[in-house]
Amino acid sequence: MLKTLNNKRLLQSLLVLSFGVMMSACSSLPSLPTFGSDEQSATEAEQKTEEVLNDGTEPAAQVMSEEELAEQALMLEAQGLMASINAYQVENQSQKKLNASQLQNVQNAMNALAAGNTDGALSEVQRVLDDPDFFAAPHTSVWVLRGDIHQRATNIEQAIKDYEVAIALSPNNYQALNRLGKLHRDMGNFEQAKEYYNQALKAWPGNASTYRNRGILNDLYIGDKASALSDYRLYKALLDIQVQSTDTPAKALLKEQRLAGQWITDIKRQLKAIAREQANG
Structure with a gap:
């Protein structure tokens, strides 16, 4: 399998797939004689061209396998x-941004999660969820984060609920959809898992x-x-x-x-x- 493609070959493939015809430069024709009339020269040129096309001695166009x-x-x-288009990114632009205090709580939660402190992480996220400003205009990424924390704490049922809230607020949240796909896969719900992955691919x-x-x-x-x-x-x-x-x-x-x-x-x-x-x- 080709691992890299140079620009010349990529250009050739674009022509192949767009027009359905292999395009390749033919070898230049033999030099025309400098004597004789223009009509004679033209006739000889036509003859030589026909010879090149018919005798099979000129290099053939390279055909890809x-x-x-x-x-x-x-x-x-x-x-x-x-x-x-990343539909979730488009949706995300319309969501109200987290304020400075909320962003700090989210960062604290991520740091605690990275350190394995799931209780501390949940506490920080809950502060964001309890904020009246956030309740009025929730940001789905916070629900995904809380789902991740619950998943780390092996509280799978609650993690699923958080991811479902995220996609209820933002149906194109491919991050939540991917996580739901994995959790349902691990539970043996293969068709449901595949549907979540398909939805994630529709989103992005x-x-x-x-x-x-x-x-x-x-x-x-x-x-x-x-x-x-x-x-x-x-x-x-x-x-x-x-x-x-x-x-x-x-x-x-x-x-x-x-x-x-x-x-x-x-x-x-x-x-x-x-x-x-x-x-x-």
Whole structure:
């Protein structure tokens, strides 16, 4: 699988997929004679052109393999997804911003959660929720944060309730939708989990993590290897774009990119094995 695409090859793929025709520059024609009439020169030029086209001695246009074309198409699809609208971000712009005091409480809660102090984190978040200003114009991110705290404290039922409040206030909150997908997956509610992931992708089609999450669900829980491969390939393609867009990609990003490649290789191997078994009856 191609890991990087240079600009020349990407331009070629755009022409291929947009017009359905492989475009390649032909070799220049042999030099025309400098003697004789213009009519004669034109006739000779036509003859030589016909010879070049018919004798098969000139280099043929380079034809990409089906796998290469598929990779180019995948990259174009990923680029389109990256440029898609993040509906939650649009919704978020219309929400009232947290004031300075609320922001400090949220930061304190995040610090406490990072330190494993779930009681302290809940206390800080509750101060925000009890604020009359917040009650009048709630911000869904706070509910997601409280859900995360409850999840860390293994209070899964309450975590689900908090995430559900978040999407009730903001249906396109893909963060809450992803979390609900994971929790329902862990509870064995696979179809419900998949529906949450699908909703998250409708909210933001360019969110790489959702493809990862849905791919894992399809791969390890539902057993739909073909769908898992599709999700993993999109996940990696989106990561590839992120890696290529920076001179110094984060180590965690590079690690995920490598893992995604390994998952794709493994899924392909499994699909081939399944095909052999089916062929052998």
